[in-house]
Amino acid sequence: MSLLVAYFSWGGTTRIIAEQIQKTVGGDLFEIKTLDPYPKEYNPTTAVAKREQRSNARPALTAQVNGMDSYKTIFLGYPNWWGTIPMAIVTFLESYNFSGKLIIPFCTHGGSALGRSIADIKKLCPQSTIGEGLAIRNGTIDHAGNAITVWLRQPCLDQPK
Numbered sequence: 001m002s003l004l005v006a007y008f009s010w011g012g013t014t015r016i017i018a019e020q021i022q023k024t025v026g027g028d029l030f031e032i033k034t035l036d037p038y039p040k041e042y043n044p045t046t047a048v049a050k051r052e053q054r055s056n057a058r059p060a061l062t063a064q065v066n067g068m069d070s071y072k073t074i075f076l077g078y079p080n081w082w083g084t085i086p087m088a089i090v091t092f093l094e095s096y097n098f099s100g101k102l103i104i105p106f107c108t109h110g111g112s113a114l115g116r117s118i119a120d121i122k123k124l125c126p127q128s129t130i131g132e133g134l135a136i137r138n139g140t141i142d143h144a145g146n147a148i149t150v151w152l153r154q155p156c157l158d159q160p161k
C-alpha cells in the first residue's frame with residue numbers, strides 16, 4: 001500500500017508531528033506550501049488567515065504531488081486555524097481526486113483540538129473514507145509518541161499493506 005504524509009505547517013509544530021508519523025508508517029512526505037508566504041509574526045498571520053477564511057480564499061500552492069493516483073492512504077496534517085483547516089488545505093483537497101482513498105487527518109492546536117476540521121474535510125471529500133483524527137496540543141509534542149502509536153492502531157489501517 002502506498003502512503004503519503006502531506007502536511008501544512010506555519011510554525012513548524014505540525015511538521016515535527018508529520019515527520020514522526022512518516023518515520024513510523026513509511027511512505028512519502030510532502031509539505032503543502034503557499035506561493036505567498038504568511039507573515040513571520042503570529043498576530044499578522046492570524047489576521048491574514050482570518051481574512052482568507054472569511055473570503056473563502058484558495059491560496060495558491062507552490063507544488064503538486066507527483067502521482068497522487070498511486071497513493072491509497074493520505075495522512076493529512078495541519079494546524080488548527082480559527083477552528084478548522086487552513087484555507088491552503090482546502091486548496092490542496094480541491095486539487096486532486098480523493099474518491100475511494102483513505103484520508104487520516106492530524107492536527108496540532110492551541111486548545112481547540114480538531115475543531116470543525118473533520119466535518120469540513122468530509123464536506124470537501126465526500127467520496128473518501130475519513131479516518132479517526134489525531135489532535136496534538138502545541139507544547140506537548142515532545143510527548144506525542146504514545147498518542148501517535150495508539151492512533152495508528154485504528155481499524156481502517158488494518159488492511160493488509
Ligand SMILES: Cc1cc2nc3c(=O)[nH]c(=O)nc-3n(C[C@H](O)[C@H](O)[C@H](O)COP(=O)(O)O)c2cc1C
Pocket residue numbers: 008009010011012013014015042045046047049050078079080081082083084108109110111112113137138
Ligand atoms: C492563523 C492561526 C490561527 C490559529 N487558530 C487557532 C484556533 O482556532 N484554535 C487553536 O487551538 N489554535 C489555533 N492556533 C494555534 C495553532 O493551531 C498551533 O499553534 C499549532 O500547533 C501551530 O502549528 P504549526 O507550528 O505547524 O503552524 C492558530 C494559529 C495561527 C497561526
